[in-house]
Amino acid sequence: MIRTAITLAIFVLSGSAGELAVTHGMKEAGAPNRLRIKELISFLGRAFRTGWFWVGVPLMALSFYLLMVLLSWEPISFVIPASALSYVVGTLGAKYILKEDVNGLRWAGVLLVCVGVAIVAAG
């Protein structure tokens, strides 16, 4: 039980941390001015050269590996709904680490999505 809880916590934290790191990397790379192929290729070139992108990828890989481990221990009807916690953890990270302005409306939306995804994933 404790083993599952700790692994679940590391799974959610590493996944969210990875995505926050990639998001920070993309902001550093700077948005393409227009959604044209040439500018998108240039943007991806910049994106793959940011350090934060390469911090995020192994964290997301760790999270994926832990998902596999969790699925080997617990039923999918527990693991996937529990992973919906990522919506809340990710939003907390966005607010306090990326300094995004998460107002009440956005929080309400995130919480409804989190509960909705948990219900849908539980099947």
Next chain:
Amino acid sequence: MSHERKLRLKTLLMVFAMMVCATTGDSLLKHGMTEIGPVSLTHGALFEALRMAMTSRTIWLAILFLIGFTLTNMTVLSWADYSYVMPASAIGYVAVTFVGMTLLGETVSPRRWIGVALICIGVVLVGQTKPSTSAVAQAVQ
């Protein structure tokens, strides 16, 4: 059209592209792996499954769509908030439910409909907020 409205439209367009890529990629992957059949966890069987997967057109098409998802996700995060894109992309669960029901003839339980409804309301609420609020993104714009 105001700058904020343009930004919102551009962001929602990219989230829609992400949803299409992820849903199509996952469905093709599921279809491709079903064609291969159940995989036993022995060294030989895993190698054979990998060989069959790498020679399957369906699986390559799925991989292309999933790469498309990754690239659109990276692009939209270059200007939009993570706390906006992440919940908004949950609309994919709604799309999968409708695809399953209409194209694959799956039955959707009342509990799942409740989940779908909560996701829809949640996405609409998040969609009312500004897509980009972080200092880094605004400095870049």
